[in-house]
Amino acid sequence: MYPAYLEDADPAILRQPVLYADINYDVGETNGRFFAALRDHGKITATHCAACARTYVPPRLSCPECFAELHDWVDVSDTGTLVSYTIVREPGMLQPVARPYVLGLIRLDGADTALAHYLGEIDPAAVKPGMRVRAVLAEERVGNILDIRYFKPVGDSA
Structure with a gap:
């Protein structure tokens, strides 16, 4: 059902600084x-229907196609394909990277x-679907999505 290392995983509490206060909240069993x-x-894990x-x-509680509850977990690769992207040039709240930056769907x-x-590790002008x-991965991981620092080009894409 779960890979062995997930069987006894403790719930994660996300610690996220927001303006002048830290907000702690339970991200739920799946996240x-x-x-x-x-x-x-x-490891990057996924739920499988x-x-x-x-x-x-990211993993889901239920399948949006057939509405089945999802209990099976699998590891997926740390490599993938850029499906779409946008280049962000305007300031946003608490963005951990300098502008301009690329936000992609992988x-x-x-x-x-x-x-x-x-x-x-790429010039925004060189990005392509x-x-x-x-x-x-971040050297020091704390249990949130920024444990993946970013995605970089590989192979012929580099």
């Missing part, structure tokens, strides 16, 4: 397992859905 696997093992044979990253190998995240990318 908690996702963030714990990322933090503790450097046995009925539809679809794999969801379909990881083994997944049927795309994950939104930053692209790094279909390019191959790989996750670069």
Whole structure:
């Protein structure tokens, strides 16, 4: 049902600074397992629908295709394909990267859905849909989506 390292994973509490206060909140069982696997093992995990044979990253509680509850977990690759992107030039609240930056939708190998995240180690003008990318993990992981620092080009995309 779960990979062995997820069986006894503790729930994750997301600590997110907002303006002048820290907000702590329970991310729930599904996101908690996702963030714990990322933090503790450097693994990107997904929920899988046995009925539809679809794999969801980020993980979901239920399948949007057939409405089945999702209990099966799988590891997906840290490499994938850039599906779409935007270049952000305007300031936003608490963005951890300098502008301009690229925010992309990445379909990881083994997944049927795309994950939104930053692209790094690339000139924004060189980004193109279909390019191959790989996750670069934070050295010190704390249990949130920024445990993936960004995705960088790989192979012929670099």
